[in-house]
Amino acid sequence: MTARPAAVTVPVPTDSTPTEEDPAAMSADVPAAAPRPFTVLQSFPEPRETTNPYVVMLRDALDAVPGTRVLTFSWRRALTAHYDAFHAHWPEILVDGNGPLKKAVRQGLFVLFLLRLRATRTPLVRTVHNLELPEGISRRERVLLRWAERATASRIRINESTELDAGTPVETIVHGHYRDWYAPHPRRERRPGRLAFVGQVRRYKGVDALVEAFGETTDDGLSLRIAGRPTSEELAAHLRDAAAADPRISLSLGFVPDADLVGEVSEAELVVLPYREMHNSGGALAALSLGTPVLVPDNAANRRLAEEVGDGWVHTYTPPLTGADLTGTLARLRAAPPAAAPDLSRREWADAGRAHVAAYRRARAALRR
Structure with a gap:
């Protein structure tokens, strides 16, 4: 275990740059x-x-x-x-x-x-x-x-x-937060049962695990949307094969402009981010800024985020991700939806x-x- 860094106590200088005087x-x-x-x-x-x-x-x-x-x-x-x-x-x-x-x-x-x-x-x-x-x-x-x-x-x-x-x-x-950044773009109507991953598709983000877990579900009312540019053709081919085998999966494998990102995230009932390693996530904050709950791995950073933003917005699972994690989170979200917008006042x-x-x-x- 690495030592937690000591707090910085150096005072802020009143004028740390030289003044160029005429x-x-x-x-x-x-x-x-x-x-x-x-x-x-x-x-x-x-x-x-x-x-x-x-x-x-x-x-x-x-x-x-x-x-x-x-x-x-x-x-x-x-x-x-x-x-x-x-x-x-x-x-x-x-x-x-x-x-x-x-x-x-x-x-x-x-x-x-x-x-x-x-x-x-x-x-x-x-x-x-x-x-x-x-x-x-x-x-x-x-x-x-x-x-x-x-x-x-x-x-x-x-x-x-x-x-x-x-x-x-x-x-x-x-x-x-991203509230001001995404404010110019219109949101779409929420689609019940829509699970989404939006953002660049990198190996460590575990999108393949999400596809595998989604394949364990049998509810035809569920759908999975993956939108983002894969970092390799191997990842892209894997996702195309998965989508071909399950008509509930749809793909948009390319750069996602802001207007499209707002549409994809706001349309989802739940954004799923199954990162293999996760201590900072702009994707989670983007979803919360657009009022969409997220499912993320259980760790200290994500538990702290859940406490910060309020009940019902950040849901966690213990890896590996399973189909039961997806359906169980949706069930809990529907039984007790968030009572207020996520609190992002610290951000x-x-x-x-x-x-x-x-x-x-x-x-x-x-x-x-």
Whole structure:
């Protein structure tokens, strides 16, 4: 069991960035120049339609904090621009590339980037989206990512149940909701008996286990909808074979735009997320933001989420997932539907924006000391 990280006690500096003053401001007739904004470089490029909404909402929340400037990532900015902190989300993306040449160039740039952060004493702050390094990466990528870990000045976890070692300061800033993000898109009428998995289909998310468990049910009033882009043709073929064998299963195997995601989730009676490993889930928060209950593995993080949002919204099962888990959850949900909307008041993005800026400033102040 790893030790729970100690609370950060470093005070927030009142002005952790130097003020660039106009020499003429020494005159009583000329007002002093405004302080330079605290600038943070994010590890993602300018958002596109397929960009994870989490980082887009974070960028917007940071932009709304007075005195803060946000830069999205490019190698030119990383190596030449002025910024006060660097915030990494999935650093493995920075050492990967399409083809051996592009990957090698990126890895060389990554080395220069880490050296620049060290030379300028600029803090690297990392959000711990995943606890382990990605599978299937090369030895060189692993070495570079371990180096980035050692260079990290502060880590941000997005739920209180994530246990991290005590070697690097840890901040807790919970994952924000999606209510505002999805508000522009119309919802569909709820379809009784509809179970759904919506989101990118990765092996660790256990969609194959969901299909197998659904096959154990015999109720023709049930249906299973899987919408999302598989990460391999092998996964896609497996899902197509399953759907062909059971007319109650329907598929949409491709990128799911926001409008379609809102439709798929709001149409479901229950969203099922049978992840083999689950400590953070944007999928669960997306479903709850759209007023759809979820079924998730039983663990500390999901029990805490269930307590936070209120009765009837987060249902858990003990792995492996079975057909009885699906039908039993629907029965309980129908017998005692939620009495109120899920409570997501702890997950306002304005609060998250201010908390992130405070974390960046603490990391910079500590590193400079």
